[in-house]
Amino acid sequence: MILSLIGTLLLIVGAVCDIFGAIGMHRFGNFYLRLHAATVGTVGGKFYPLIGVGLIALDRGLLPIAGVAFLSAFTLLITTSVGSHALAYAAERAGVVKIEHDELGGDEDD
């Protein structure tokens, strides 16, 4: 019972974060700002709810679903940051957004 309650609370918080992230994807102006909104929507809106689903499944005795949920949450926590960095690096290389001072260029331009 208490595990289901904690899981449901995590799911509700995650739904709020997910909707805020989805709105931020439309409100923000360029790609890097949208990357921030997507990270809020991914970590706050998917990682915590996956933990919540795992707790609810544990409470009901559905152990395979709990295992998949916890494994997905752990994988998501690792791969989201890697994917976001890869996308930001590709955006900088492709010149998607004009930036005034290119700190990622290193010493090559000096």
Place this chain on the structure above:
Amino acid sequence: MFENTILLLMVLYGVAGVIYFIRVLLGPTVLDSILAGDCVSLDVALIALLIAVYYENNLLAGGAFFLVLWAFVLDIFASKYLVKGEVGV
């Protein structure tokens, strides 16, 4: 009580997924579409797990992990081909 809450939460995550999908269609660059597509795929994984809990069916949960991995693979391969210049923005 928990069943109705899970149904309501599925609807909320579905609404968020639809808002993300609008950005997939509208995205000015390919990178915006890829970013929103990641979020949609993770939303679908979460909804699949919620459906599996709702119907108490273990077989429905198997696809969710592959959707999480798919989002990561989409990021990495799109970035690779964008950096190499084989695909334009």
